[in-house]
Amino acid sequence: MPIFSSYDGTELAYRLVGEGEPLICLPGGPMRAARYFGDLGGLSRVRQLVLLDLRGTGESAVPEDTSTYRIDRLVDDVEALRAHLGIDRADVLGHSAAGELAALYAATHPQRLRSLTLVTPAATLGLPATDQDRRDAAALRAREPWYAEARAALDEIQAGRATPGTWAGIRPFMYGRWDAAAQAHAAESPAQRNAVAGSLYYPASGVDLASSAVAALRELQVPVLVLAGEYDGGPTPDRAAELAALFPHAEFVVQRGAGHFPWMDGPGDFVRAVAAFLDPGVSSVQAAGTRLAYRTWGDPSAPPVVLAHGRGGSSLDWTEIAEQLAARHRVYALDFRGHGLSDWPGRYSFEFFRDDLHAFLEARNLSGATVIGHSMGGVAALLLAERHPALIGALVVEDAPLLLPLDPPRPPAERPSEELGFDWQVVASIDAQLNDPDPGARERLGEITAPTLVVGGSRSHVDQVQLEWTARQIPGGRFASVDAGHLVHTDNPKAFLDALKSFGIG
Numbered sequence: 001m002p003i004f005s006s007y008d009g010t011e012l013a014y015r016l017v018g019e020g021e022p023l024i025c026l027p028g029g030p031m032r033a034a035r036y037f038g039d040l041g042g043l044s045r046v047r048q049l050v051l052l053d054l055r056g057t058g059e060s061a062v063p064e065d066t067s068t069y070r071i072d073r074l075v076d077d078v079e080a081l082r083a084h085l086g087i088d089r090a091d092v093l094g095h096s097a098a099g100e101l102a103a104l105y106a107a108t109h110p111q112r113l114r115s116l117t118l119v120t121p122a123a124t125l126g127l128p129a130t131d132q133d134r135r136d137a138a139a140l141r142a143r144e145p146w147y148a149e150a151r152a153a154l155d156e157i158q159a160g161r162a163t164p165g166t167w168a169g170i171r172p173f174m175y176g177r178w179d180a181a182a183q184a185h186a187a188e189s190p191a192q193r194n195a196v197a198g199s200l201y202y203p204a205s206g207v208d209l210a211s212s213a214v215a216a217l218r219e220l221q222v223p224v225l226v227l228a229g230e231y232d233g234g235p236t237p238d239r240a241a242e243l244a245a246l247f248p249h250a251e252f253v254v255q256r257g258a259g260h261f262p263w264m265d266g267p268g269d270f271v272r273a274v275a276a277f278l279d280p281g282v283s284s285v286q287a288a289g290t291r292l293a294y295r296t297w298g299d300p301s302a303p304p305v306v307l308a309h310g311r312g313g314s315s316l317d318w319t320e321i322a323e324q325l326a327a328r329h330r331v332y333a334l335d336f337r338g339h340g341l342s343d344w345p346g347r348y349s350f351e352f353f354r355d356d357l358h359a360f361l362e363a364r365n366l367s368g369a370t371v372i373g374h375s376m377g378g379v380a381a382l383l384l385a386e387r388h389p390a391l392i393g394a395l396v397v398e399d400a401p402l403l404l405p406l407d408p409p410r411p412p413a414e415r416p417s418e419e420l421g422f423d424w425q426v427v428a429s430i431d432a433q434l435n436d437p438d439p440g441a442r443e444r445l446g447e448i449t450a451p452t453l454v455v456g457g458s459r460s461h462v463d464q465v466q467l468e469w470t471a472r473q474i475p476g477g478r479f480a481s482v483d484a485g486h487l488v489h490t491d492n493p494k495a496f497l498d499a500l501k502s503f504g505i506g
Contacts, residue, residue: 013059018044028096033058041267129234137233176265287359298326308377314340
């Protein structure tokens, strides 16, 4: 393991996991060795994790002065690590008790911080979890087979009768799934934690770090992510939301089905949320409890264009088109639920995608924007234009299925073996709708009032005669055929852009 010398000469160890830009990761416990992070659910595929063993833990040395175990003194170790790595401005992640350490670092060295990620941050800045918080969170697990025994252990602890056995007894509450992996992870905790150092982590009574830190954090000019677990009792989502409200540029995410170690409970959900936050080219909005990621191009004051991808795609599919349109437009490309860096909730339909598009337009105040939708995204845009005619200023539908029953019906698809950038359940859900679509979608085409261009790929599997029919059903609708397959804007981007230009977009 790499070693560096901190401000007082104490030698501290860290591990590097993965490749990419470094992300300094501070472990909780308090004072637990960083090994319990693993690769943070696969986050190491997009960032290089710098996993610091705090002094006195893991492979780091025990300091001569035990007062340096105090959280405000550990801030200097974080700064020493940043300097050792040669990073001008660091991305810092703090978990659990180290959420407060990371926040104190941000308050002390704001000029050295690029972003701050707080994962289930416990006892943070005057907003500690209460006994009632933990009881409320525990009650959410009342149907679990282990609940009665774990709840009895929690009651003993809160009654002031804590023992090593009762602390071990409440471990199931810390995880969204108390499976073999969670049990093994929890069993490693005692050996990884320096209990003496942990007892000295928080200042003695009368030493208040929170008030001055909070004042500084209210002025912090870097992006902050506060990620809470749905089932966590320390902090509960409500308590974590209070923390997020302290920061002027905070994003708040609740990971469904997760406890205190969200990368264990839902690694994909965790990685998508954190990766989206850390990517400066990606932003997110909340749509009825679902986080939708999106990318932008162009002048924010220019006329808006919203790009909606097809099934199995993402916002990145539009990069070439977006870069061209950005010369005269503010371009937004979203990831629908179940795709890219957005949430993957597991339930999908054309109507859900329609609602995603609706929520995105409202969240970004884009009423009257031009909307361009490919295939599945085109169906979502059509459904939205039918339901809310005034919401879309102009509509382009690219090679979208007409929603006539498929003959013969599509058989169940076989999932590819490689890792996918979308939730495979999307395929089964949408195929079921294509086999037996709602006829009302076709019947309401005449209710669309937005100027509409339907673009077809002459070599596509989608019936082009049906696409022409779709255009005729929409008042003032136009049809344009492009020499391309189903992925019109990818196969022949120049001709696609020419079609847009003839429609007044470009």
